Amino acid sequence: MKRAAALFLLLAACGPMTLERAEQECFERARLAAGPRGEIGIGMASNGKAHGSVELGISSDWIGGKDPAAVYDTCVMAKSGEAPRRPLYDRPDWKG
Numbered sequence: 177m178k179r180a181a182a183l184f185l186l187l188a189a190c191g192p193m194t195l196e197r198a199e200q201e202c203f204e205r206a207r208l209a210a211g212p213r214g215e216i217g218i219g220m221a222s223n224g225k226a227h228g229s230v231e232l233g234i235s236s237d238w239i240g241g242k243d244p245a246a247v248y249d250t251c252v253m254a255k256s257g258e259a260p261r262r263p264l265y266d267r268p269d270w271k272g
Contacts, residue, residue: 192257202251206244209237
């Protein structure tokens with residue numbers, strides 16, 4: 177009985193996600209397709225030593241020159257089985 181329940185949960189996790197969640201995840205992928213993103217941090221420790229950090233995100237979609245809107249549409253469809261409710265470039269939170 178426990179095996180059947182575990183198998184059911186495993187198969188349920190493989191199914192499509194909600195449209196809203198797919199749009200959220202794919203929005204970030206589209207942002208990375210529009211160009212590299214990064215952060216630079218510089219600080220000073222209490223002992224007087226300087227420290228820093230660099231984080232850079234580059235996607236293969238950007239390297240391949242893919243249109244962020246096409247990346248978004250394809251991603252949402254693959255994850256949810258539905259088309260996005262609104263095209264990427266029509267979203268008020270898209271800054272490209």
